[in-house]
Amino acid sequence: MEHAWQDFGQKVDLTARLREILINYPEGTSILKEIVQNADDAKATIVKFCLDYNTYPADAVLSPAMRAFQGPALLAFNDGVFSEKDFESISRIGDSKKREQLGKTGRFGVGFNAIYHLTDVPSFVSGEHLVIFDPHCKHLPAISAANPGKKINFVQHALQPSLAHQAAPYQLFGCNTASYYPGTLFRFPLRTQAQADASTISKQVYTPESISALFDDLRQEVQLVLLFLKSIRSIEWNEALLQLVVAPAYLDLLAAAAQLLGHGTQYARLWPATDAPEPWQGTVRQL
Numbered sequence: 001m002e003h004a005w006q007d008f009g010q011k012v013d014l015t016a017r018l019r020e021i022l023i024n025y026p027e028g029t030s031i032l033k034e035i036v037q038n039a040d041d042a043k044a045t046i047v048k049f050c051l052d053y054n055t056y057p058a059d060a061v062l063s064p065a066m067r068a069f070q071g072p073a074l075l076a077f078n079d080g081v082f083s084e085k086d087f088e089s090i091s092r093i094g095d096s097k098k099r100e101q102l103g104k105t106g107r108f109g110v111g112f113n114a115i116y117h118l119t120d121v122p123s124f125v126s127g128e129h130l131v132i133f134d135p136h137c138k139h140l141p142a143i144s145a146a147n148p149g150k151k152i153n154f155v156q157h158a159l160q161p162s163l164a165h166q167a168a169p170y171q172l173f174g175c176n177t178a179s180y181y182p183g184t185l186f187r188f189p190l191r192t193q194a195q196a197d198a199s200t201i202s203k204q205v206y207t208p209e210s211i212s213a214l215f216d217d218l219r220q221e222v223q224l225v226l227l228f229l230k231s232i233r234s235i236e237w238n239e240a241l242l243q244l245v246v247a248p249a250y251l252d253l254l255a256a257a258a259q260l261l262g263h264g265t266q267y268a269r270l271w272p273a274t275d276a277p278e279p280w281q282g283t284v285r286q287l
Contacts, residue, residue, distance in 0.1 A: 025114040042080030049237040082126035126184040
């Protein structure tokens with residue numbers, strides 16, 4: 001008779017649960033403040049937000065379905081590093097390990113999932129690990145409703161060059177996805193119209209302009225937010241990483257090229273096109 005028994009039991013529809021959470025956690029700066037609160041609970045001292053406009057190459061990624069998430073994203077860096085308990089907490093919805101630790105008010109509790117307002121596939125690098133969540137179980141390879149995500153120790157198991165394009169979006173803020181990273185970098189690819197049409201979590205589309213508006217709103221609240229934090233001393237945001245980092249470096253390159261080539265045709269070819277799309281237009285203006 002033992003073989004007659006079938007697996008059966010109550011299950012949780014993860015995307016339905018996330019939809020319920022989003023109803024209780026409205027959009028707006030509360031999304032960013034949840035990220036800041038979690039960093040504070042990790043005893044981080046600084047949080048940096050960055051709007052990454054880039055669309056990265058998408059050939060060497062985990063699966064064809066992951067190519068759609070190589071576009072513009074909200075990045076959130078802090079100088080704390082995940083503990084084993086943190087990894088366990090973030091994998092549980094509404095059952096955070098923070099309850100066991102005095103002084104931790106928001107470490108990956110229900111509120112962290114407000115980030116699903118922005119994205120369907122959140123991910124992060126911390127210490128030696130890269131973690132990618134896929135609640136729909138449609139984008140990452142070989143996952144299931146029981147384990148809807150992937151985690152890899154990229155120090156022990158080299159992520160490059162076999163997945164070079166998958167790793168590329170995280171190679172900012174001092175991260176190289178090859179050696180130990182003394183911080184945490186979250187990446188939230190912004191939900192496109194096509195992704196919203198297919199999503200059972202949220203139908204809300206987010207654009208770089210939407211994130212810029214969030215940054216503007218946070219600027220009005222940042223002093224008040226800092227008052228309630230224990231460890232965080234600085235919150236920064238950057239909508240123009242290319243203009244602040246790439247443009248000055250490229251300007252130095254052009255100056256060196258001018259000395260070698262003069263100001264003729266070859267030199268002119270090194271300049272970005274004047275009709276380049278944003279954010280390169282901002283770079284061209286700065287050059």
